Amino acid sequence: MSSGTLYLIPAPLGDSNLDNILPADVRKIANRIEHWIVEHPKTARAFLKLYEPARQIAGLQMSELNEHTKDNELATLLAPLQAGHDVGLMSEAGCPGVADPGAKLARLAHTQGIRVAPLVGPSSILLALMASGASGQRFRFHGYLPVEAGPRLEKLRELERDSTKLDEAQLFIETPYRNEAMLDAALQACKPNTWLTIARDLTTDDELVISQALSRWKNQPRPELKKRPAMFVLYAGK
Structure with a gap:
């Protein structure tokens, strides 16, 4: 019996x-x-x-894969595929396998000769980068930066140095209720001419993307950021 296909199914980023x-x-x-x-x-x-x-959703077979899943538990998740069933992998992050634990499952599926099929959908990382005006030739996504004030400031300075040296866009996220604190930290840590993009509520009716030098962020009213999903792009390149 041939194996099924592991479909990487995109999820909405909001309403x-x-x-x-x-x-x-x-x-x-x-x-x-x-x-x-x-x-x-x-x-x-x-x-x-x-x-x-x-559709009747209650009857669907659902297995969990998250940050608590151990590596030795991944093989059991492939059993339906090995039995010939197609399986959908869905991530809370929008696109499975990108900044997401699904990457390990996709890699394991490849070792078993199982077809892995990525499907088109919204990625907050790419959408924010596209809209930022920062370099799309080189970029890195860092996930969450340190929560403590001192290490966070130092990390932001490090990202700024790397952006200048490598002409590289630096992307990161924050827990939504700390978005305003992240903006404050960027204003404190980075140079006035460094570019900061905040992409909020992407793909929703409340979508807002503001991309400008930190000097302008400092001197104008802020958009509503508290408890709103956002992606940050820091760019100090050419």
Whole structure:
């Protein structure tokens, strides 16, 4: 029996109109898959209900893969694929495998000769970079920066130095309730002519992308950032 295909299924980044962010073929594939690997079943079921409201979601088979999953548990997640079933991998991060524990499962699937098929959908990392005006030739995504004030300031200075030296865009995120503190830290740590982009609520009706030098951030009213998902792009290149 041939193995099934591991489909990497994109998830909405917020309360988005799916017609605007997901191709019809992606939704068609997702709506026929019965076996799923997800970070959180509750939110995954809510996502799938958006894909096809009339579908009976309760009967879908769902296994969990998240930051608590041990490496020696990954092989069992491939069992439905080895039995010939197609499986959907869905991430809370938007695109599975990018800044996401699904990357390890995709790598293991390749070692087993299982087809891994990425499907088109929104990536907050790429969308923020696209809109920032920063260099798209070189960029790094750092995830979360240190929470403590001192280490965070030093990390921001390090990112600024690397951006200048390598002409590289530096991307990172913050827990939404600390977004304003992150902006304050960037203003304190970095030079006035360094560029900072904040991309908030991407793909939703409340989407806002502001990209400008830190000197301008310092001297104008701030957008609403508290408890709003955002991506930060720091750029001090050419």
